[in-house]
Amino acid sequence: MKAHNASPHIFNAEQTRNALPYLALCDAISGILKSYAKGRIMAPERLVASLAAKGTLLLMPASDGRTAITKLVTVHPDNRKHELPTIQGEVIVFEAETGRRLGILDGVTVTARRTAALSALAARTLAPAPAGGLLVIGAGTQARSHLEAFREVLSVERAFIYSRTRTHAEELAGYGRSIGFQIDVIDDPESILADVTLIVTATNSASPVLEGRLLRQDAFIAAVGAFTPAMTELPTALVNRCRLFVDTLEGARAEAGDYIQAKVDWTEVLPLVDAIDRPTPEKGPVLFKSVGHAMFDLAAARLVFA
Numbered sequence: 001m002k003a004h005n006a007s008p009h010i011f012n013a014e015q016t017r018n019a020l021p022y023l024a025l026c027d028a029i030s031g032i033l034k035s036y037a038k039g040r041i042m043a044p045e046r047l048v049a050s051l052a053a054k055g056t057l058l059l060m061p062a063s064d065g066r067t068a069i070t071k072l073v074t075v076h077p078d079n080r081k082h083e084l085p086t087i088q089g090e091v092i093v094f095e096a097e098t099g100r101r102l103g104i105l106d107g108v109t110v111t112a113r114r115t116a117a118l119s120a121l122a123a124r125t126l127a128p129a130p131a132g133g134l135l136v137i138g139a140g141t142q143a144r145s146h147l148e149a150f151r152e153v154l155s156v157e158r159a160f161i162y163s164r165t166r167t168h169a170e171e172l173a174g175y176g177r178s179i180g181f182q183i184d185v186i187d188d189p190e191s192i193l194a195d196v197t198l199i200v201t202a203t204n205s206a207s208p209v210l211e212g213r214l215l216r217q218d219a220f221i222a223a224v225g226a227f228t229p230a231m232t233e234l235p236t237a238l239v240n241r242c243r244l245f246v247d248t249l250e251g252a253r254a255e256a257g258d259y260i261q262a263k264v265d266w267t268e269v270l271p272l273v274d275a276i277d278r279p280t281p282e283k284g285p286v287l288f289k290s291v292g293h294a295m296f297d298l299a300a301a302r303l304v305f306a
Contacts (some may be wrong), residue, residue, distance in 0.1 A: 009103040011304070016109040019304045022152040025117040026124070032064075032299040033273040036248075040064060043294045045250070054078055056228075058089075062294035068096040069301045071294060073107055075227075077204045086140065086204070087111065093301040102305050112141050114296040116149035118247060118272075119200060119222035122288040123154060125275050126245060127220035129197035132156035137189055137209050137233075138202035139168035142224055146200045147176050156198065158182050162189040190214060201225055201233040212238040219285040226257045227291050234287070236262040242287035244269045247296075255291040 011019065035041050043062035051057050055076040062069055073089035080086055089107025094100055123130050134156045136143050143161070150156045159181045163169035169185045176183040186192055193214040203209050203225040210233065212221075221242065226233050239262040246252035249271050252259055259269065272288065 008101040013106040016106040028299040060294035062298040112145035116145035120149040120153035128218035133158035133196040134198040135196040139163035142202035208235040232257040247290040
């Protein structure tokens with residue numbers, strides 16, 4: 001879906017989702033990573049501010065000289081208790097040359113889809129065995145979008161869902177079946193590690209949700225939930241077993257609690273762009289950590305407003 005209106009257009013969640021198919025979004029993200037590596041993308045470090053009730057405000061601008069965006073996001077982990085969205089936000093898109101507003105995309109949908117597309121791109125690039133099965137830990141918006149992306153981009157058919165709240169896992173499993181998965185809810189993610197080569201951790205946990213002692217050598221993990229130095233979804237022992245990749249080094253060094261708490265050797269950590277279009281060693285397991293970056297929202301905006 002393309003937008004060429006002279007006046008700004010406000011996209012609701014469904015319109016934003018329809019404008020961002022995962023395969024096209026993977027290609028857009030791949031292209032913007034290469035542009036970023038060449039210094040063609042301007043994206044200052046995102047501003048993070050603490051809010052009441054354990055909330056966080058994120059402000060993320062980016063521009064490629066033609067299109068510019070600013071994303072405003074609030075994250076409130078306790079909102080689910082009050083039947084409110086955990087993540088809320090907007091992506092404002094405008095012409096870099098004139099400042100003319102082109103439109104507003106639903107920020108939650110952009111975040112979910114570009115994060116899942118990035119993970120799918122990483123799996124397509126790095127995973128030793130990208131056909132699956134797939135274990136998803138978590139049952140929120142990111143878990144749902146990752147199911148969609150891994151189904152569309154990698155054609156994965158077998159999946160397992162684990163969540164500390166089983167009813168949420170059952171709801172997500174029902175959705176997974178509706179899009180073509182053979183899917184089961186499990187009570188212990190460790191119990192099926194021998195059966196999966198793809199793992200997504202998509203929680204807001206501040207402590208590890210997967211020990212991974214039985215992790216396969218050909219496993220690929222996309223860790224997307226923890227986004228502050230104090231948060232970690234994976235224990236140090238598991239991190240240290242893996243080949244380590246990130247969405248961006250500067251973002252990961254500041255915010256990737258999984259890596260920071262493991263005290264990784266950052267000279268051994270590679271940005272995803274270094275692996276795109278280049279062969280990588282097949283030994284595993286592989287861990288891809290993403291904390292997010294405004295350039296991925298810019299990639300989504302360019303796809304909609306090209």
